[in-house]
Amino acid sequence: MxxxxxxxxxxxxxxxxxxxxxxxxxxxxxxxxxxxxxxxxxxxxxxxxxxxxxxxxxxxxxxxxxxxxxxxxxxxxxxxxxxxxxxxxxxxxxxxxxxxxxxxxxxxxxxxxxxxxxxxxxxxxAAATPAATGATPPARAIERPPYRFLPAEGPGLHQIPVGPVHAGIIEPGHFRFTASGETVVRLEERLGYTHKGIERLMAGQDLEPASRIAARLSGDSTVACSWAFVQAVEGALDFRPPPRAVWLRGVMAELERIANHLGDIGAI
The missing domain is CATH 3.30.460.80 (NADH:ubiquinone oxidoreductase Nqo5 subunit)
Structure with a gap:
């Protein structure tokens, strides 16, 4: 360094x-x-x-x-x-x-x-979102050519497409498996189907509405996302929170972590 x-x-x-x-x-x-x-x-x-x-x-x-x-x-x-x-x-x-x-x-x-x-x-x-201005977005998006997945090259290889909507996937994603018999030799992912545009939603917001957006980024990680946001704000303002606030954040984050682990165990 x-x-x-x-x-x-x-x-x-x-x-x-x-x-x-x-x-x-x-x-x-x-x-x-x-x-x-x-x-x-x-x-x-x-x-x-x-x-x-x-x-x-x-x-x-x-x-x-x-x-x-x-x-x-x-x-x-x-x-x-x-x-x-x-x-x-x-x-x-x-x-x-x-x-x-x-x-x-x-x-x-x-x-x-x-x-x-x-x-x-x-x-x-900062104020270009339809929600902020009441403007109507264009009716048609910019069309792109079909996405080019990597080809299967080599004898005996075949591809298995999975998704973007599939019972075994928590959130939408397209997974392209290249296999030789039962052996998976390559996995290519395409994500971004549920990209929320958070950066643009955050631009120009006051702290209170911005904190609400941060808390809603992920329903099972409200504390984690809120803590990350408030650390960014405190860093920008050169503000040091009182010890009690830090302890309360830590306790809430641990409770959230435990809840997520229990939820994952219950889904096995």
Whole structure:
């Protein structure tokens, strides 16, 4: 981490974990460090003019956020070096219309050709949702060509499609099994059927309605999602909650965790 960020200046206005703007060379160095296992990728996301990644260095247990500008509509891909970044960068391309240069797989991830507004977060328009403005969305979405699943190549291979609606799946998802007899040699997933557009719903909201949205992200994880949201708010405001609040959050989170475990055991 020190070799990559030692001489870079952190953004003074960014509270919480340190964030530093980086150039293409440092971004490539991050990718190489991820490939070599020196860093862990905690997340990668975009905004209207940049791509960000959160990094963890196991050797020093330090966290760092890096930002690469994408003002021209493009940014280098980390997935070239680190395959776990692949879906994250496909989502960035769908939501922000940012070209991830070198991205090995350019198929859409979240955009299933049903969105009336392609790249809905490209301009971060805070009040652009129909719920906020009363506007009527376009009647037709932008049509996309059929999704290209990876082909079955090789003697004796066949494909078994499952989903997106199937009794054995908790939420919708299409799973394409490539099998040789009874041996599954590859599984390809296509998700995003129930993408809720939370980022756009959150944009421009006051804290109270935003907290209600966070609490409704997942019905069985209300405490966990609310806690994550309030930590982001407290970090942005540089606010430290009283110890009693932290203890109450911990107790509620444990009760929620136990309830989820009991529910899973009951479903066996």
């Amino acid at each position: 020190k070799a990559l960020f030692g001489e870079l200046s952190a953004v003074a206005s960014h509270r919480g974990w340190p964030r530093a703007p980086v150039n293409a060379g440092t971004w490539r160095g991050i990718g190489e460090a991820l490939r070599e296992g020196k860093l862990d990728l905690l997340g990668e996301w975009g905004d209207a003019a940049a791509v960000h990644c959160a990094l963890f260095e196991p050797a020093t247990r330090k966290l760092q956020i890096a930002t690469h500008e994408a003002g021209s509509g493009a940014a280098p891909s980390l997935a070239v070096f680190h395959p776990p970044a692949l879906r994250l960068e496909r989502a960035i391309a769908d939501l922000f219309a940012i070209e991830m240069v070198g991205l090995p797989d350019r198929r859409p991830w979240l955009d299933h050709g049903r969105w009336p507004d392609p790249a809905p977060l490209a301009q971060q328009r």
